[in-house]
Amino acid sequence: MSSSMSSSTSASSRSAEAGQDTVDSHDAPLLEVRGLHVEFHTREGVAKAVNGVDYAVRAGETLAILGESGSGKSVSAQAVMGILDSPPGKIASGEILFKGRDLLKLGSEERRKIRGAQMAMVFQDALSSLNPVHTVGMQLGEMYRVHRGLSRKDAKAKAIEMMDRVRIPAAAQRVGDYPHQFSGGMRQRIMIAMALALEPALIIADEPTTALDVTVQAQVMDLLAELQAEYHMGLILITHDLGVVADVADKIAVMYAGRIVETAPVHELYAHPAHPYTRGLLDSIPRLDQKGQELYAIKGLPPNLLRIPPGCAFNPRCPRAQDICRTTVPPLFEVTDDAGVTAPGRASACHFWKETLHD
Amino acid sequence: MTDGATALGAAKPGETAFTPPVQQGEAILEVRDLVKHFPLTKGVIIKKPVGAVKAVDGVSFDLVKGETLGIVGESGCGKSTLAKVLMNLEPATAGSVRYKGEEISTLSGPALKAVRRNIQMVFQDPYTSLNPRMTVGDIIGEPFQIHPEVAPKGDRRKAVQDLLDVVGLNPEYINRYPHQFSGGQRQRIGIARGLALRPEIIICDEPVSALDVSVQAQVINLLDQLQKEFNLSYMFIAHDLSIVRHISDRVGVMYLGRLVEIGSDLEIYEHATHPYTQALLSAVPLPDPAAREARDRIVLVGDVPSPANPPSGCRFRTRCWKAQDRCATEVPLLVSPSWLGGLAGHDSACHFAAERESGPSAAERGAEGGAEPGNGVDGGSAAPPEEGQG
Numbered sequence: 105m106s107s108s109m110s111s112s113t114s115a116s117s118r119s120a121e122a123g124q125d126t127v128d129s130h131d132a133p134l135l136e137v138r139g140l141h142v143e144f145h146t147r148e149g150v151a152k153a154v155n156g157v158d159y160a161v162r163a164g165e166t167l168a169i170l171g172e173s174g175s176g177k178s179v180s181a182q183a184v185m186g187i188l189d190s191p192p193g194k195i196a197s198g199e200i201l202f203k204g205r206d207l208l209k210l211g212s213e214e215r216r217k218i219r220g221a222q223m224a225m226v227f228q229d230a231l232s233s234l235n236p237v238h239t240v241g242m243q244l245g246e247m248y249r250v251h252r253g254l255s256r257k258d259a260k261a262k263a264i265e266m267m268d269r270v271r272i273p274a275a276a277q278r279v280g281d282y283p284h285q286f287s288g289g290m291r292q293r294i295m296i297a298m299a300l301a302l303e304p305a306l307i308i309a310d311e312p313t314t315a316l317d318v319t320v321q322a323q324v325m326d327l328l329a330e331l332q333a334e335y336h337m338g339l340i341l342i343t344h345d346l347g348v349v350a351d352v353a354d355k356i357a358v359m360y361a362g363r364i365v366e367t368a369p370v371h372e373l374y375a376h377p378a379h380p381y382t383r384g385l386l387d388s389i390p391r392l393d394q395k396g397q398e399l400y401a402i403k404g405l406p407p408n409l410l411r412i413p414p415g416c417a418f419n420p421r422c423p424r425a426q427d428i429c430r431t432t433v434p435p436l437f438e439v440t441d442d443a444g445v446t447a448p449g450r451a452s453a454c455h456f457w458k459e460t461l462h463d
Numbered sequence: 464m465t466d467g468a469t470a471l472g473a474a475k476p477g478e479t480a481f482t483p484p485v486q487q488g489e490a491i492l493e494v495r496d497l498v499k500h501f502p503l504t505k506g507v508i509i510k511k512p513v514g515a516v517k518a519v520d521g522v523s524f525d526l527v528k529g530e531t532l533g534i535v536g537e538s539g540c541g542k543s544t545l546a547k548v549l550m551n552l553e554p555a556t557a558g559s560v561r562y563k564g565e566e567i568s569t570l571s572g573p574a575l576k577a578v579r580r581n582i583q584m585v586f587q588d589p590y591t592s593l594n595p596r597m598t599v600g601d602i603i604g605e606p607f608q609i610h611p612e613v614a615p616k617g618d619r620r621k622a623v624q625d626l627l628d629v630v631g632l633n634p635e636y637i638n639r640y641p642h643q644f645s646g647g648q649r650q651r652i653g654i655a656r657g658l659a660l661r662p663e664i665i666i667c668d669e670p671v672s673a674l675d676v677s678v679q680a681q682v683i684n685l686l687d688q689l690q691k692e693f694n695l696s697y698m699f700i701a702h703d704l705s706i707v708r709h710i711s712d713r714v715g716v717m718y719l720g721r722l723v724e725i726g727s728d729l730e731i732y733e734h735a736t737h738p739y740t741q742a743l744l745s746a747v748p749l750p751d752p753a754a755r756e757a758r759d760r761i762v763l764v765g766d767v768p769s770p771a772n773p774p775s776g777c778r779f780r781t782r783c784w785k786a787q788d789r790c791a792t793e794v795p796l797l798v799s800p801s802w803l804g805g806l807a808g809h810d811s812a813c814h815f816a817a818e819r820e821s822g823p824s825a826a827e828r829g830a831e832g833g834a835e836p837g838n839g840v841d842g843g844s845a846a847p848p849e850e851g852q853g
Contacts, residue, residue: 172675287766288538317537318702319763322746326762344676347748374751388680389750390709395728398687399709401680405645 132204133160134338135184135223135306140198142179142362144409145191151409153179153193155362158436161338163305166329168341168349168370171359174406177342180359181308184340185225186215203305221251224299226328228311230291234283240267240294241279247301266297270327289320293327300331306338313348325352346385350374355449358382361407361417364436365453378439378452378461380422416454424456491696492526492549492582492664497558497568499541499548503771516771518544520720521558523797526664531690531697533711533728535704535743539767541720542700546666549698550584551575562664580610583662587669589649593641599652600637603627606659613660626655629692631685647678654685658693666698671706683710704747708732716740719778720770722797726809734806736816739779777814785815 142154154176161167171177182188184200186207200207202223207215227233235243244266245259254262260279267275270293283291292312299307309328313321329352332339343349349356349370356373358366358381366379377383384402404421407413413420419429437457439450454460500515519541526532536542547553549560551567560568567578586592593602603623607614614622624634630651641649650670657665667686671679687710690697701707707714708728715725716739724737735741742761749758763782768774774781780790797812807818 172677289766317767318704318746318748319537319742320766321748322760322762345748346676346750350748350750371753375753385676386750388677390683390705395709398684399680401684402677403681405647405678406675 133162133201134203135340136160136199136201137180137184138199138201140180140183140200141196142176142183142188143194143196145194146410149410152412153362153409154183155412157198157359157362157364159357159364159367161306161340163338164333164336165355166332166339166341166353168343168353168356169359170343170346170349170356172344172406174361174409175359176362177344177359178310181225181310181340181342185223185308186212186219187225220247220304221302222304223306223308224302224304226292226295226299226307226309226312228314230288230295230315231283233295234291236283239280239282240286241281244279244294244298244301247298251302262301263297266301267294269300269331270294270297272297287320288316289324292316292324296324296328296331300335303335304337306340307332308340308342310342311344312341314343314345321348328352346374346389358385361412362409363417363453365418366451367436368439368450369448372447372450376461378450378457379454380424380456380460381418383460383463384421384423424454424460426455428455489528490525491528491563492698493559493561493564494525494549495523495559495561497522497545497548497560498556499544499553500556514771516769517720517773518770519548520770520773522717522720522722523558524715524722524725526696526698527713528663528696529690529694530712531699531710533707533714534698534700534717535702535707535714536717537702537743537767539719539770540717541770542717543668545717546584546668546698546700549666550582551579576609580613580660581662582664582666583657583660585650585653585657585665585667585670588673589646589653590641590673592653593649595641598638598640599623599627599644602641602652603655603659606656610660622659623655626659629658629689630655645678646674647681650674650682651685654682654689658689661693662695664696664698666700668700669702670699672701672703679706686710704732704744716743719767719773721778721812723779723813724809724811725797726811730806730809734809734818736800736803736807736809736811736818737779737813738783738785738815740811741819742782777812779813785813787815789814 137157137159140154140157141152144151144153157176157180159167169177169180179188179193183195188195195208198208202218207218234240241260241263244263245256248254248259248262249256264275264279267279272278272290272293286294312328313324316324325348328339341349341353353370355367355369357364358379360381366373366377366382368378373382374386377386384400387400388402390399402421407417415430415432416422416434419425422429432455434453434455436451436453439447439452439457439461441447452460497519498521499519500517502512503514503516504510505513522545524532534542534545544553548555551570555568558568559566562578562582567575570578600620600623603626604619607619607622620637624637627634627636632648632651632655641652644652670686671682674682683706686697689695699707699710711728713725713727714731715722716731716737717723718739724731724735724740731740732744735744742763745758745761765782768778768781776792777783777786777790777795780786783790793814795812795814797810799808799810800816803816
């Protein structure tokens with residue numbers, strides 16, 4: 105417990121010392137998503153990918169959104185960025201407040217100005233996200249040419265500077281290389297350089313290390329965390345990997361079937377999960393003392409988004425499900441400790457969170 | 464489940480291509496100095512060889528009957544190529560693969576077909592490894608068309624239904640198509656196909672890495688249970704070290720086409736002596752923040768060199784903090800270092816193999832320069848190489 109305390113204070117002190125220059129970092133969150141609903145209209149019916157998601161990110165803070173495929177984690181990020189495929193995708197309701205302005209009320213031209221300059225995204229697969237027929241220097245420089253109106257020469261100089269920032273060796277020589285000439289880790293660095301180019305206030309990283317090897321993963325995550333502290337950005341880290349988020353995130357939101365089922369500061373989530381789904385995920389990771397035994401497996405499959413079960417979406421797979429779970433959708437309950445004091449930032453969408461917590 | 468097991472277990476002794484039974488604990492597959500080079504050519508019409516991608520470059524190991532051998536390594540280290548060469552899907556450039564004592568890397572025609580019956584494969588991606596236009600019954604039953612002796616025509620439907628039952632799918636799904644199943648269920652179909660011919664060896668190439676976390680555990684449990692039921696030997700290729708540890712009896716670590724370390728799971732995970740294994744283990748994302756902070760992480764510099772032009776001597780030396788002049792000139796052999804004993808005394812291809820005491824730092828690397836603990840192997844005194852600390 106003592107180690108968990110020290111790390112959360114170090115995380116907050118880091119954001120506090122870097123946050124002197126920004127005025128609004130103390131009170132208003134940088135990004136606030138409220139009641140977001142996203143639907144996909146398909147031939148088979150309406151797939152409800154995101155069903156009422158709320159979260160907030162402050163400057164200098166890292167929020168990890170954890171979920172399996174189909175949980176709505178990427179779709180909600182695309183809605184925030186304004187790059188949702190629509191049609192078939194449609195934001196049915198909700199608000200996305202960025203620096204106090206509701207992005208969903210803005211026109212496409214205004215959103216375009218925000219995208220890239222104010223908020224940027226790092227995608228999973230750098231090879232398919234970069235244009236194979238242009239040099240990386242040109243693709244990086246394009247950010248400055250389009251948004252800042254720099255000349256070709258100045259843009260190239262800026263591109264080299266950014267490549268240096270993300271620690272690409274011999275940046276000046278490699279600026280004219282094409283994406284295929286870089287390794288996977290280097291390509292992901294270029295993606296990060298592009299996202300950081302205009303010094304956005306918010307970065308959304310969608311599975312930034314999933315396509316990379318473990319030894320390279322560590323390098324890229326370290327770089328991302330370092331740059332985030334340097335620029336004092338808000339970072340939303342979308343991932344399915346419980347391991348990756350553990351030491352970079354300040355808080356975690358776990359998504360299941362389009363809803364956030366649990367939020368918690370990172371240490372508390374791993375030590376004392378308050379939702380059976382989170383608990384199941386943690387339990388299904390092989391541990392040393394279970395060698396040779398059967399692994400704990402969450403039974404069944406994630407639900408089809410066309411037919412989300414009534415009540416709690418997790419109820420058909422939940423070991424704790426009762427009648428109430430099959431009829432009533434659990435709201436996000438505030439999680440309190442034994443003395444009844446609210447644990448800051450903790451919430452669980454389970455009717456039996458108390459029992460799960462104390463299990 | 465039980466009747467499926469009996470239906471499958473009823474292989475008549477005379478049916479298998481190679482009758483001499485291999486006892487539990489004996490090597491069923493012996494791989495020696497296996498090499499696979501892919502030639503690099505220049506020119507469109509006249510293809511001039513300009514080099515080779517050395518995907519697998521001298522790999523030797525034994526697969527013991529009934530065990531699970533895990534193979535870990537990063538992308539490009541040759542682990543999937545190794546699987547393909549073992550299956551004879553790619554011809555080996557050099558070296559030998561012996562199945563129950565018989566050389567199989569040079570076989571062709573009916574003899575190869577007979578061997579392949581006993582060595583089956585489960586692929587990584589259950590979305591692309593199943594033909595979308597075939598029903599599940601046809602997919603799982605296809606091996607029977609190639610090897611009709613395993614299941615006579617009239618019994619095939621029953622045999623397929625038994626297989627579906629064995630892997631935990633509803634036998635009534637026999638007429639469905641792959642798209643009607645989820646990823647985890649598709650992987651079960653792939654496993655059922657691999658089991659159809661009652662093989663003795665199954666090579667699993669990243670069988671769970673395309674699956675969601677909550678489904679991975681189900682498939683791992685299934686593989687474990689099938690191994691016990693049918694006494695299978697697994698070669699389990701994966702990059703997820705915690706899953707490999709869970710399922711494997713022995714683990715081999717590959718780097719740039721070579722095995723750098725091999726040993727029991729305890730020897731590799733708790734007493735790794737090769738620097739690459741140590742770095743790999745320390746980089747594993749641990750889902751426990753407290754344990755992460757406690758451990759000492761080695762962050763390797765740089766990327767894996769190109770297998771077309773690997774470094775001389777030890778291939779890991781360009782990223783290794785222990786590297787000395789000797790590492791550039793002398794290829795370290797995969798042997799048990801004479802200066803190590805106990806659990807640390809397992810095969811490790813490093814001149815300075817030693818258990819890790821604490822993480823390396825740049826200062827230590829510089830300070831270490833003078834010490835030349837190079838006489839460890841040939842010197843009879845077996846002086847232990849000094850740790851970076853010393």
